[in-house]
Amino acid sequence: MLRAEDNRFLTESGAGTPMGELLRRFWLPVLLSKELPEPDGAPKKIVVMGEELLAFRDSRGVVGVIDQYCPHRGANLWLGRNEECGIRCVYHGWKFDTDGRCVDMPTSYPDLNARDLIRIKSYPVREWGDMVWAYMGPAGAVPELPDLxxxxxxxxxxxxxxxxxxxxxxxxxxxxxxxxxxxxxxxxxxxxxxxxxxxxxxxxxxxxxxxxxxxxxxxxxxxxxxxxxxxxxxxxxxxxxxxxxxxxxxxxxxxxxxxxxxxxxxxxxxxxxxxxxxxxxxxxxxxxxxxxxxxxxxxxxxxxxxxxxxxxxxxxxxxxxxxxxxxxxxxxxxxxxxxxxxxxxxxxxxxxxxxxxxxxxxxxxxxxxxxxxxxxxxxxxxxxxxxxxxxxxxxxxxxxxxxxxxxxxxxxxxxxxxxxxxxxxxxxxxxxxxxxxxxxxxxxx
Missing domain, CATH: 3.90.380 (Naphthalene 1,2-dioxygenase Alpha Subunit; Chain A, domain 1)
Structure with a gap:
């Protein structure tokens, strides 16, 4: 038997919990590859350890896992258009690539370069064994994929x-x-x-x-x-x-x-x-x-x-x-x-x-x-x-x-x-x- 506090330690996986931080140090499968069957296809909402994320396959066939919400006004990017290597928010047109970079900001003046200052949460992604894997831990500690x-x-x-x-x-x-x-x-x-x-x-x-x-x-x-x-x-x-x-x-x-x-x-x-x-x-x-x-x-x-x-x-x-x-x-x-x-x-x-x-x-x-x-x-x-x-x-x-x-x-x-x-x-x-x-x-x- 475990003490109640040990049971919480073992089972809680949210960001900031000890077990959640441990799991985030490893590559984890978050989708089947076939759930993103084609470039520029429909994105997929996913939730991993309580984090609401969006997965999509861009024009190159590369999969991205990013925050579900646009940082401008909070619209859900699942509604967005998957086009030309990025997800475009349908509210005001801000567009994000698989690395979470803002690559277009039509509501800002071009000479301000505001888009270069905006980045949303994104995670490294690999496709391995017909599954999409994400690494959700510290950026400087990305491990190798497991040799399953x-x-x-x-x-x-x-x-x-x-x-x-x-x-x-x-x-x-x-x-x-x-x-x-x-x-x-x-x-x-x-x-x-x-x-x-x-x-x-x-x-x-x-x-x-x-x-x-x-x-x-x-x-x-x-x-x-x-x-x-x-x-x-x-x-x-x-x-x-x-x-x-x-x-x-x-x-x-x-x-x-x-x-x-x-x-x-x-x-x-x-x-x-x-x-x-x-x-x-x-x-x-x-x-x-x-x-x-x-x-x-x-x-x-x-x-x-x-x-x-x-x-x-x-x-x-x-x-x-x-x-x-x-x-x-x-x-x-x-x-x-x-x-x-x-x-x-x-x-x-x-x-x-x-x-x-x-x-x-x-x-x-x-x-x-x-x-x-x-x-x-x-x-x-x-x-x-x-x-x-x-x-x-x-x-x-x-x-x-x-x-x-x-x-x-x-x-x-x-x-x-x-x-x-x-x-x-x-x-x-x-x-x-x-x-x-x-x-x-x-x-x-």
Whole structure:
């Protein structure tokens, strides 16, 4: 459990808050690239950590992220005309480029050069892995982009989307690195093989190729032993389950500072899933979700499956709001809940959202009673809060100098129970932290 003041420290992300200042030191995804499909197209309103911003793609195809409001009289620049490398305010014609510079001020006398004195807030922008990333921290401390493997592979090898969620970003992220909840939140409560196979007809399973043994191990052992390993980009969080033999079934997740996590499910050769959790305000967030395969292009069937809610993806509308959401009680089916699953909710992503949203807009961690399977959650909180406190004292996050170490993988494996986690990681990934590196990503070469 956390003290109330520590919970606020962990969850508040506005400008000037310790956690908000930490998040602003890193590159964060703020849009999908496809949301700005063409030069001089319609701009997009975005809110990131409480800041109202405007994103647009200019005539050159360059994306800018600037203040939403014109500094002249406060009109919203979303109403503006995207033309000739800038957004022109429709109120008095002031025009701003992707760097926030005023490039035209028709209401001023030309000889005064007043436009040279006007500049609005703008943030550095990069497009990386089919997402638009912004850096919102101090101007003199812009880091390198993180070497997320999904961005290193060719576009044909990845699928990227996003979904809205009605809760604080931290509890959504904590759900993603909790390897113990799968037994109840996502599987059938009937552990017989025929029931496990039957559930596949009713629910999209993130482990689409998972065999019945793996599903049985998850169902029969709800108390995985949790092990963690710290590394230069974050944490390995692994859960080991009994198999009824001399082997352990390991599900190995990755947490990457400060907002990324990788699902623990994929076996060798299967697609890998990841998520990035971006605060909109302190009570809602965007979750960028992606799948990639380092060895081969994704198939059309896989892409169709992700559109229909496979993996960590949700089925969303044209605004990326899940069709099953808080406003309609996730379309919970009480009959199905009695006969097939603990939740009665279709879709693994939607099952996660339901329980995370149910904790409240901001979970009250002062009321928690944590246990052994929450070890990974404890380590995550300690890492990110200690890093925020260090930044508050003047020490920047060390992770910013190790962006190459973000090229890690997550996944599952079965190994002999005598092996420690380091040996398991080396056997599964070739490295004790799951690091694969840019040169070892075959699809990127």
């Amino acid at each position: 493997e999904m961005a290193l592979v060719p576009p044909s090898h990845r699928y990227v989307t996003k979904k809205w969620q009605d809760c604080n970003w931290v509890q959504a992220l904590e759900g993603s690195i909790d390897t113990a909840h799968f037994t109840f939140a996502h599987l059938s409560f009937d552990k017989e093989e025929n029931e496990i196979l039957e559930i596949k007809k009713h629910f999209v399973n993130p482990l689409a190729r998972m065999n019945t043994d793996q599903m049985r191990w998850i169902a029969e052992d709800p108390r995985p032993v949790i092990k963690t390993v710290a590394h230069d980009a974050g944490l390995v969080i692994a859960g080991g389950r009994l198999t009824g033999s001399d082997n352990i079934y390991w599900r190995i997740a990755q947490y990457l500072m400060p907002v990324h996590s990788y699902a623990p499910s994929s076996m060798p050769g299967e697609n890998i899933f990841g998520q990035s959790f971006i605060p909109v305000t302190d009570t809602n967030c965007w979750i960028y979700t992606y799948a990639w395969n380092p060895e081969r292009p994704l198939t059309s069937a896989e892409r169709e499956g992700y559109t229909n809610g496979n993996g960590v993806m949700a089925v969303v509308d044209e605004n990326y709001v899940p069709l099953r959401n808080k406003s309609n009680d996730y379309l919970i089916d009480r009959k199905l809940q009695k006969t097939r699953s603990y939740t009665g909710i279709q879709g693994v992503s939607e099952q996660d959202a339901a329980v995370q949203d149910s904790q409240g807009p901001i979970a009250d961690r002062s009321r928690e009673h944590l246990g052994p399977t929450d070890l990974g959650i404890m380590h995550f909180r300690k890492l990110i809060m200690d890093t925020a406190r260090a930044l508050l004292a003047g020490t920047p996050p060390s992770h910013l100098t190790h962006q190459d170490r973000y090229a890690v993988r997550s996944g599952g494996c079965v190994t002999h129970k005598a092996k420690d986690l380091a040996a398991v990681m080396v056997e599964r990934f070739g490295d004790a932290t799951g690091y694969v590196g840019r040169r070892r990503t075959a699809a990127a070469e």
